[in-house]
Amino acid sequence: MNKRELGTIKEQLAAAFLIEKGYEIIDKNFRGRQGEIDLVAMKDKELHFVEVKYRKNTAYGYPAEAVDYRKQMTICKVSDYYRFHFHYSEQVPVHYDVIAILGTKLTFIQDAYDYR
Numbered sequence: 001m002n003k004r005e006l007g008t009i010k011e012q013l014a015a016a017f018l019i020e021k022g023y024e025i026i027d028k029n030f031r032g033r034q035g036e037i038d039l040v041a042m043k044d045k046e047l048h049f050v051e052v053k054y055r056k057n058t059a060y061g062y063p064a065e066a067v068d069y070r071k072q073m074t075i076c077k078v079s080d081y082y083r084f085h086f087h088y089s090e091q092v093p094v095h096y097d098v099i100a101i102l103g104t105k106l107t108f109i110q111d112a113y114d115y116r
Contacts, residue, residue: 010054014099032078046093054101063100073116
């Protein structure tokens with residue numbers, strides 16, 4: 001199994017987790033010119049932009065650590081484009097979440113960072 005296939009499996013796992021928690025997945029792997037957002041979800045009329053990070057072990061650090069300042073800035077830029085493209089009002093609350101998967105343990109970090 002290559003990295004992309006493994007990433008897809010972990011994103012599907014993350015999406016299933018969110019659905020179980022009452023989120024509606026409205027987009028997967030949304031691409032803008034600046035980058036990509038793994039999952040876009042809606043819950044209680046609020047938009048959630050979710051980055052999914054997987055690590056088999058901690059040899060290269062913890063998965064959430066990979067969502068560094070630069071990655072956060074990229075996600076925020078793509079989220080701006082997403083909201084513009086799909087005509088979401090500025091009044092719609094936005095959250096930036098991370099789902100970190102280490103081995104088989106999934107951790108959901110709500111509001112992992114603020115808009116950058």
